[in-house]
Amino acid sequence: MSTALALFLPLLFLNCLFMYLAAATNKPLMDSSFAYIDAALGFDWLAAVRTLNSSSIVASVLMFSYHAIGPLMIGLLFLLALSSDADALMEFIAMIAVSAVFTGSMMMAFPTAGAYAFYAPSHETYSNFTGMGGLLHLQTLTTLRSGRPFVFHIAGAMGLVSFPSFHCALGIIVAYSYRRIYWLAAVVGALVAIMIPSTIPEGGHHLTDAIAGILIGLACIAIVRAVSTKRRHATTLVTEG
Template sequence: MGRLPCFYFGMSASRNRFIVVVIAAAALFAVADLLMLSHSWVEVDPSGFIILAKTLALVTAIYGLGWIVTFRLRSDRSRLALGMKRYSESLKTLSQALALFLPLSFLDCLFMYLATATNKPLVDSNIAAIDSALGFDWLAVVQALNSSPIMASILMFAYTAIGLLMIGLLFLLALSSETDALMEFIALIAVSSAFTGFLMMAFPTAGAYAFYAPPHDAYSNFTGMGGLTHLQTLGALRSGSPFVFHINKVVGLVSFPSFHCALGIIMTYSCRRTYWLLVPVGVLVTIMIPATIPEGGHHLADAIAGILIGLASIGIVSAVSTRRRPAATLVTEG
């Protein structure tokens, strides 16, 4: 059987499996959040649930709009109608993915804050020891990269662009003729988020900037924002003082492993069927990964762990989505 047309309106078995993966990851975070909240000094601002509910209502309205257009034009075979139905189906696909992605992100961010609110000792010295064993001198590398303003600008651009690229990829995959591509991407994010969250809880770190405390001259051509902006929040969470979690004020707190690297790997993989997109995304990710060291403030081991998480997530989601082929039957003539 050939490839399904881009106007196929059904729900494939693979997409159903991707949905199950996302729901399972969200449920895992929800259970962990509830258990941790019961003995944490972190409280949740109730307005966050209102924001989530309003956003999901908007997503539902978008889905409804797509459904209405598809229904009204169901018998129209004109070129204009087919085009409108195609984009309506894309709207429905995008809204379905966002309906899963948004609650997952909320629960994941809350977990990240709850996991950071601990008095467990930081293990940056152990992570730095791994770098040293690999022959990697973090400060020397940062200084070398900082010596070229042009190189620093390129690395900073790649590091900051990855977030915008992820948003753009959501829309591009929704428009793709591969009907399962977007839901596969959300499933990959779900699995990599689960890996990242529970590893950061097991191995709390503050990041390379906090550990090495380099002079500003060592990274003057970088902002270092990825490795510095979270330190105030991290300190507040680890202080034991009451802390209120606001979903609209979330900052990234994960140093080990690097979620930037994991996300880069799965984004590149998700573009594998779209060659005109694969090359620029692959180039950007290739530049972004080393940028996580001077701009993101990651140890080398953080980046390696993030890459491995991305690859492991691809393996798991690929295994889940693989359909068993029915056993061949032998036909004989009577």
């Protein structure tokens, strides 16, 4: 457990700092481009949010799943540490680190403010959602992009990523990592499946953000698995030699 925390807590700090630095760019926002891609895919963001908002029950389920990603990650960290499966624990932490590098780099290359900032919907459009993921970060993002002095406090750090959806990337990684805990795997998988569409009304993401986040999650799994397999193969050769 101490090893896990010694790795995870500094990673959490560096991840947040990297995202803040990535957001501090004066490149033009690309929300209009992603809205265009969404439209080309036949997706109407405002219509989708209105539809999901029409049922308070559906909205409550989506919000619960959206905000469950943090507890799921912490729970997984503790469960893997308590299982004494060091390889599984290191795999999970490695995937989080790789996903942060991908997400921060793409965030810096393709800056966006999010769908709420772009569409500016009336409150009635999302009245059953908090919209916190799509609105709370806007003032901080504006300050960072302005070039004015900014003091980073980890205690007050918030999610700044719009493209790609870090929520979706983490969801894919978490669902994959829970495969080793068979009695929870199906439940977590179902929760993540609900969480992904929740990133649109609750997180304020474009559909393109969610798709990119899913692809990053899958890519991180593939990369870490490939490196892990290569390392085990090299270890086996050295042992046999």
